[in-house]
Amino acid sequence: MSGAVLASDHIVIVGAGQAGVMTAESLRSGGYAGAISLLGDEPHGPYHRPPLSKAWLAGEITEAQLVMRAPEMLAKKNITLRTGVSVAAIDRAAQSVQLTNGETLHYTGLVLATGSTPRSLPLPGMDAVNVLPLRSRDDASRIAEALSHCTQQSLPVVVIGGGFIGLEVAATARKKGLAVIVLEAAPRLLGRVLAPVLSDWYAALHRGHGVSVVLDARIAAVETANGLAVAIQMADGTSLPCGLVVLGVGVGANDALAREAGLATDRGIVVDACGRTADPLIVAAGDCTARRLDDGSLLRLESVQNATEQAKSAAAALLGQDRPFVATPWFWSDQYDKKLQMAGLSGGADAWAVRGDMAGASFSVYHYRAGQLIAVDSVNAAKDHLQARKLLDARVSPTPGQAADVAFDLNSLLTAA
Amino acid sequence: MANITFVEANGTSATLSVPDGWSLMQAATANGVDGILGECGGSCACATCHCYVDDLLMAVLAPPEAGELDMLANVAAERKHNSRLSCQIKASAAMEGGTVHLPETQE
Numbered sequence: 001m002s003g004a005v006l007a008s009d010h011i012v013i014v015g016a017g018q019a020g021v022m023t024a025e026s027l028r029s030g031g032y033a034g035a036i037s038l039l040g041d042e043p044h045g046p047y048h049r050p051p052l053s054k055a056w057l058a059g060e061i062t063e064a065q066l067v068m069r070a071p072e073m074l075a076k077k078n079i080t081l082r083t084g085v086s087v088a089a090i091d092r093a094a095q096s097v098q099l100t101n102g103e104t105l106h107y108t109g110l111v112l113a114t115g116s117t118p119r120s121l122p123l124p125g126m127d128a129v130n131v132l133p134l135r136s137r138d139d140a141s142r143i144a145e146a147l148s149h150c151t152q153q154s155l156p157v158v159v160i161g162g163g164f165i166g167l168e169v170a171a172t173a174r175k176k177g178l179a180v181i182v183l184e185a186a187p188r189l190l191g192r193v194l195a196p197v198l199s200d201w202y203a204a205l206h207r208g209h210g211v212s213v214v215l216d217a218r219i220a221a222v223e224t225a226n227g228l229a230v231a232i233q234m235a236d237g238t239s240l241p242c243g244l245v246v247l248g249v250g251v252g253a254n255d256a257l258a259r260e261a262g263l264a265t266d267r268g269i270v271v272d273a274c275g276r277t278a279d280p281l282i283v284a285a286g287d288c289t290a291r292r293l294d295d296g297s298l299l300r301l302e303s304v305q306n307a308t309e310q311a312k313s314a315a316a317a318l319l320g321q322d323r324p325f326v327a328t329p330w331f332w333s334d335q336y337d338k339k340l341q342m343a344g345l346s347g348g349a350d351a352w353a354v355r356g357d358m359a360g361a362s363f364s365v366y367h368y369r370a371g372q373l374i375a376v377d378s379v380n381a382a383k384d385h386l387q388a389r390k391l392l393d394a395r396v397s398p399t400p401g402q403a404a405d406v407a408f409d410l411n412s413l414l415t416a417a
Numbered sequence: 418m419a420n421i422t423f424v425e426a427n428g429t430s431a432t433l434s435v436p437d438g439w440s441l442m443q444a445a446t447a448n449g450v451d452g453i454l455g456e457c458g459g460s461c462a463c464a465t466c467h468c469y470v471d472d473l474l475m476a477v478l479a480p481p482e483a484g485e486l487d488m489l490a491n492v493a494a495e496r497k498h499n500s501r502l503s504c505q506i507k508a509s510a511a512m513e514g515g516t517v518h519l520p521e522t523q524e
Contacts, residue, residue: 029451048458055459064436065443068458073449304456305463332462339484341462382484386464386491 009034011318012097012105014087014257015113016040017049018304019286021069022311023111024079030319036079037105041086044137045071050304052140053168054334057147058175066137090261092279109281109318112258112269113311116251116287116302121160125222128229131245134165143169146244150178155243157181158232160219162189164333166248167206171335174209181240182206183217183232193331193342195352195365198377202335209336251302253288266290268300273324275314283317285310291325299345303331328392330385341385344375344392353400355384364388366403373397390414419512423468425452426521435508441517442466442504452519459504461485465523466503467492474515475499478506494520 011027013020016038024038040046046068055061074081086100096106118133120126130146133139150157150173157173159166162184170180182189188199189206203213218235222245232240253268263277264270268290275283286307290298309325316323331342349367356363362380366373366388373396376388387410391398394414402408418437423445424430435444442455445466454465461484470478478501481489485505489496503517 025451050458050460061438061459065439067443067447069449070447073447076449304458308456332457332460334460334462339460339462380484382461382487383490386488390491 008106009108010106011036011109011111012107013038013111013113014097015111015115015286015288016042016046016081016083017113017115017286017307018046018068019115019288019307019311019314020111020113021046021074022308023113023283023285023315024074025077026312026315027318028077028079030315030321032315032319034108038074038079038081039085039087039099040081040083042136042138043084045069045081045083046074047137049135052137053134053165054172057140057144057169057172059144063137087257090257090282092261092282095281107281110283111314111318112277112282112284112288113286113307113314114254114257114269114284114288116253118247119250119252120247121219121249123219123221125224125229126247128222128224128245129227130229130243131222131247133247134169135251143244143246147173147176147178150243151176153243155179156241157244157246158183158240158242159246159248160232161248161250162186162213162215163192163248163250164190166246167202167335168333169246169248170206170211171209174206174211175336179212180210181212181214181232181242183214183219185217185219187216189213189215193346194377195346195349195367197352197354197358198365198379201358201379205336205338251287253290253300255288255290258282258284258288266298268298270298271310271314273313273326274317274322275310275325276317281318283314285314301329303329305330328389330389338379339382341378341382342375343378343385343388344373346375346377349374351400353403355403355406356381366398366400368397368400371397373403387411387414419508419510420514421508421512422516423450423452424516424518425450426519435512437508437510439508440504441468441506441508442502444508445503450519452523453503454523455504457504461488461502461505464488464492464502467494467520467523468501468503468517469497469499469520470501470506471499471516471518474506474512474517477509477511477515481505492520493522493524 047066156179223231255265269284346367351368364378364384367375378385445453457463
């Protein structure tokens, strides 16, 4: 495909978020000169999602500053952006996608960058108009409006789910002076991603900022009046009045199109390290994927880095090249004046070492499994974070003693390796 | 607002009118300057918006804060005395006519 351009060459990218845009640009920088259609189902052109729960919701940046690529810049690269269009089905035999508006697009390569959809909860009252997830710009606009309503009426905000999105919204709402209650079903915050010691630290951080953090929370129902959520009914009979309920209970991969087209899915579109599906003309990237690892297990990541790296892999795969995503995964979260940066995957850790002072301005937690460093979580310690990515990329494992010793230069292990 | 010129490693240059309060990264990525990635959307979390600022900008910009300095210590390309993260540089009239040069690689 990287050879002569055929008039019929047409790569269709379903999804105009981080993964879709990066795939389109990587195709161009990889030398692909054929047509590219970038299809987004939202009314907006590509925008940055990370600020939605933070700087944008806090009113620190404008909508224009969310723009990832101005549409005319995509046009300059001969990338045809179409917003407000959804794909209804893929016909692999005919190499075409059918849009919900009835149109059919033929493809010579297809990229699924369909993202994910926020989960809901099977509770009464969840359909109230002020029970809101945060995924899209429009979601964020609705939450911003509801926050203003809460300010005017002096009503508290209830956040269901003590994950990153929920806690970032909680921090932003506190900055605006609102009363905030976080309800987490698990015994600790961020339980899927953080070590217990950091979960406790984050609970203390939020409580210190005046958030009411309820762990092991059991919700019975959302009480509504005239279609509006007015209180959360807890299983123990207590009632928590509120003006807004923010739902941050995770996302599900948008893998239905792939599944209905006969491609393998398992809580995500199954891809290899290079973003390929079983169909040589179809690749996938970003939140919608479940990546098959060497040991056969499937890894789902929801992050900017994952979208970007898989996009580059997927573009290369369509151009006939292997570019596996092997870099150490990394993530970040901004809450109050604390920047958490995570490198590696800490699941299954059995030992931890702390570098720096957890009561002080900055520190990092080093996660170990069977004596090997597997992940590092840094709070306001960007230097530790970037160094950790290098250590993990190189599979260099400092001893827990070295990690905990701030006088020990961990970089010396890299130069030695 | 300030007119800022972005010069990519291959010599391609573009002059953009950057509104007050916008970061140079936001203006560059939105307007198709390829030498800046800005993967984290401006959170000072990824170090993929590294740039070298000219003497005019050096003179008017406040020095980097601790978080930016930490990230600069680990940028992919060579770190120089005038290295900055463009997501942390907010446009103002004093920066009119400034130029930033972009490194060959951001990752």
